[in-house]
Amino acid sequence: MKPVADEGQLALLSNRKENMATMFLDRVAATPSREAFRYPSGDQWKSASWRELDELARRRAAGLIALGVQPEQRVAIASSTRMEWVECYLAAVLAAAATTTIYPTTMAEDVAYIVADAEVQVVFAEDATQLDKLRAHRSETPSLQKVVLIDGEPSAEDESWVLSLSALDELGTAYLKDNPSAIDDRLAQIKPDHLCTLIYTSGTTGRPKGVRLPHSVWTYEGAAVEGIRVLSQDDLQFLWLPLSHVFGQVLLAVQFQIGFATAIDGRIDKIVENAAVVQPTFMAAAPRIFEKAHARIVTMIEDEGGVKAKLFHWAFGVGARVSALRQQGKEPGGALGAQYALADKLVLSKIRARFGGRIRFFVSGSAALDKHLAEWFHSAGLLILEGYGLSETAAGSSLNRPGQYRLGSVGPIFPGTEAKIAEDGEILIKGPGVMSGYHNQPEQTAEVIDADGWFHTGDIGHFEDEYLFITDRKKDLFKTSGGKYVAPQVIEGRFKMICPYVGQFVVHGNKRNFVSALVTLDPDAIQGWAASNGLGGKSYAEIVSSDAARAMVQGYVDELNAGLNRWETIKKFTILDRDLTVETGEMTPSLKLKRKHVETQYADLLDKMYD
Structure with missing residues (x-):
């Protein structure tokens, strides 16, 4: 078993917030004028400060209250990753509601299942495509009272059931005029164990299960990441990950806790282009993104061939030797140092420039990252910090650090969390990041959380020193x-x-x-x-x-x-x-x-x- 780190535990005790609303509002109070988000608008990028985001979220939260949304009732978001996703999420948080997330690619039948199972009251629908899914199965979702359309205006046939985002904002403005203490009254009701997020697992088999994540898991994740000191207010994140997924949402919690800015755009085909423009200092991604980036660079060089290909392979050979040294905590000197300086100038720096040239590290999660791929990026001077977690553990249970990493591992366990390996090799986790259970499924909850509170992850792994290594999914072996x-x-x-x-x-x-x-x-x-x-x-x-x-x-x-x-x-x-x-x-x-x-x-x- 890996024990809780004393230093990390002390940091948690001093930095952890009461709930997600408090985490956000404390951030607004601490740095009201700093940039919170940067988002595309036409061919340009616009910025929003923490104060501006607060004003909009309060107005929209009041609109939800005016629609009759009660504390812990579910508000769903069926949208791709974009600025409005964050705004609608914060509106639900400040209204003391719980969010339910729906991938925009989800089939209509599954959307209806999630809305009905979660007893969703209001859905933020990105566009007419998402609205059509809800309309097609309206009779199967009796709890659904209203749909708020993010893009576009409702048709005449839908006007009693659907309203635009601007109409919700107007409703909220009017409600706050008559009820100026509405938001503060709601905030006073939020307890750490109240439901904050009901996130349905994407499901590699069978129907998705609703994972119940109270406010306390998100405040823990924010404090834990702040406690390991990998990020600061001066960082700039590029966020493209689906915010419908737990990996994307934990990055929001971490941002609210620490206060760095985020450039947000969920279009996958724009990742490399956006990174070059935004110039982030860190970015999280699934391994498939790194695989595709590696393949694109390698095939481009192979297609050119000749001297360029020879120079490329020589530079990466030098980079690999430097990578091996740096993994031992050493820096190159002498002839190798001179070779590396040349290799970096001619080749490796150009690889980094494709991602904006300022990346301090990437974060990889959601699936296994091949160690050889991590070593290839490291040879180019791009460190990928692999982490580990599941929807049931609010995404983050372990993470490598810039000054404490071992490629091929998913890093040390977060402070405040415990982990051990069962007799059959399964990884078990206990701590404040673990879900309260599956929604409406007590039997399935009991199958994965034992009487002693250990969550059975379904992953096979082992520890080497304090580093956790994942071998495979138990069901995939x-x-x-x-x-x-x-x-x-x-x-x-x-x-x-x-x-x-x-x-x-x-x-x-x-x-x-x-x-x-x-x-x-x-x-x-x-x-x-x-x-x-x-x-x-x-x-x-x-x-x-x-x-x-x-x-x-x-x-x-x-x-x-x-x-x-x-x-x-x-x-x-x-x-x-x-x-x-x-x-x-x-x-x-x-x-x-x-x-x-x-x-x-x-x-x-x-x-x-x-x-």
Whole structure:
């Protein structure tokens, strides 16, 4: 068991707030004029101070109160990550309501299930697409009283049920005029154990479960991150992560606690472009984003070839030697120092410039990050701090630190949290960040939180010194018919590092006599390869079904197999005619593979490899 750190515990006691509303309002009082958020408006970026955000949130909170929303009643947000998401979230917090989050990609049937299960009173719907989902299943959501449309105006047929965001603000202004103490009265009612967030897990299997997160888990997360001193008010975050996901929401809590500014834009296709303009000092992402960035850079260099490619590989070779030294707490000197200075000037600094040139570190979470990928970025002078947590632990349970990291691990446990490894290797967590339970599901709550308060994560791992290492998901581990255990995530991550053209690599072999894989190729990365291999102008389906593409993948599989145990090696693979996506239900919105769904969907192809 890893004990609570005394220093971190003392920091928690002095810095932790009463509830999320207090955390936000204390931030406003401490730094009212500082920039809170930066957001795109047309071709420009606009800023909002903490005071401006407070004024808007209070007005909107009063609008919710005027609509009849009571303390701890649910207000849902069905929207992509944008400035209005934060504003609507804060409105719910200041009204003492609890937020329920809905991914904008969620199917209409699942939206109806979440709204009904959570007994949502009001939904903030991003646009007509989200409104259509609610309209189609209105009879199945009896608790839903109003929909507030973020973009656009309600139609005549919807005007009794739907109102615009501006109309809600006007309603709030009028309510505050007649009830000036309305917000303060609500704030006085909020207790630490009151429900703040009801977040439905994206679910790699089955229907999503509502995770009940009281105010106390968020105030703990904010104080814990402040306590480990990795961020300050002078940092600038670039936030693109889905705020419907717990990873995105914990970053809000941390921001309110510490007071740094955030540039916010959830458009995934704009991440690199925005980072270059915003020049953040840190950014959090799922591993898939780092995989795609690595693949894009490597394929671009390989396509150019010649002297540039040789210079690139030389520079990264030097960077790798410097990375190894820095992981030991040392700095390069002598000949290596001179080589590194040249490599940095000619190549490595240009890689960092793609992300704005000011990144102190990235934060990776939501899924496993391949150690070799972390080492590649570190060779370029870009440190990725991997962390660990689940929706049920309010996202953050451990994190590497800039001056205390071990690549391949998810870092030391947060101060105030305890963790231990069960006899079967499962990671167990206890502490103030753990959920109060699953909504309306006491039996499932009892399955994961035992009588002693330990949350059973479902992840397999071990400690090396104070560093936690994750091996795989307990449910993902499989045993071949020969009785050998295989950890698919490790193999999948390794292949994505080796092959710059891969989209997804799904390892399969439970109760089979050998291990196989389903392969998809990245639609963007493969185009340059196709042009260089006589397949320019061909469709994606034609490229991936070609003999040349299969030979290319086979070469990378052979390279992968050379580093695996015999029973882990990929004996056969099938290339799919399209990539796996969130929209088709094969990936979660946080870019995790829905393994069971994919194996069921492609059962015929998998079986064929074992005929």
